[in-house]
Amino acid sequence: GENVEQHPSTLSVQEGDSAVIKCTYSDSASNYFPWYKQELGKRPQLIIDIRSNVGEKKDQRIAVTLNKTAKHFSLHITETQPEDSAVYFCAASPPSSGTYKYIFGTGTRLKVLA
Amino acid sequence: DTGVSQNPRHKITKRGQNVTFRCDPISEHNRLYWYRQTLGQGPEFLTYFQNEAQLEKSRLLSDRFSAERPKGSFSTLEIQRTEQGDSAMYLCASSPAGRTNEKLFFGSGTQLSVL
Numbered sequence: 129g130e131n132v133e134q135h136p137s138t139l140s141v142q143e144g145d146s147a148v149i150k151c152t153y154s155d156s157a158s159n160y161f162p163w164y165k166q167e168l169g170k171r172p173q174l175i176i177d178i179r180s181n182v183g184e185k186k187d188q189r190i191a192v193t194l195n196k197t198a199k200h201f202s203l204h205i206t207e208t209q210p211e212d213s214a215v216y217f218c219a220a221s222p223p224s225s226g227t228y229k230y231i232f233g234t235g236t237r238l239k240v241l242a
Numbered sequence: 243d244t245g246v247s248q249n250p251r252h253k254i255t256k257r258g259q260n261v262t263f264r265c266d267p268i269s270e271h272n273r274l275y276w277y278r279q280t281l282g283q284g285p286e287f288l289t290y291f292q293n294e295a296q297l298e299k300s301r302l303l304s305d306r307f308s309a310e311r312p313k314g315s316f317s318t319l320e321i322q323r324t325e326q327g328d329s330a331m332y333l334c335a336s337s338p339a340g341r342t343n344e345k346l347f348f349g350s351g352t353q354l355s356v357l
Contacts, residue, residue, distance in 0.1 A: 132284075134284075160344045162344075162345070162346070164348075170350060171245075171246075171333070171348045171349055171350045171351065172285065172333070172348045173348070174345060174346070174347070177344070177345065217284045217285070219284070221344065228337065228344040228346070229275075229287050229290065229298065230285070230287065230346065231287070232284025232285050232286070233284050234282070234283055234284050235282070235283070235284050
């Protein structure tokens, strides 16, 4: 089955710097890759996603890149702000029963230092 | 808040007791998912409903776990004879039919502590 690895597990950056979180997946059939942000005690919230037919997607300060050949994808946050501090999860979704069953990475705790 | 709603937010129970959690998805979403999240880990898939039909269950879902969605709206997750290893955050998510059905919207979860 699908396996998703996420690195690093913790990341500290100075405010204004960029942060990059990387994930690899094992199932080449996976075709959808969302990223979720989870603040302490709150629900995971979708921040950006990418389909397998696209190599890059941007939304303001956030971007995701996908390398299908290497089976890895990355989250890039530019001009980080203290409110970006949270745990970030990547996920891959292999085709399954006609739905999108996410396999999540283990998370990256991002700390933005003011 | 018209998002996914879960009750209760917290549940403390003694080992061996039964517990039931409820999830109310976003009203127009016909797909509903249960995930389990332990400290320091990503959510793990448990089961999935399309309308009232339970279409997939993970191996993680032992026979002590049962989930229902009787009318295709809210769902319940019951754990019988709870064990300390069941302590986790139980997350519910829903997604719409159609073109954006890959996007899962999560509830705030039910934090279960088994003493």
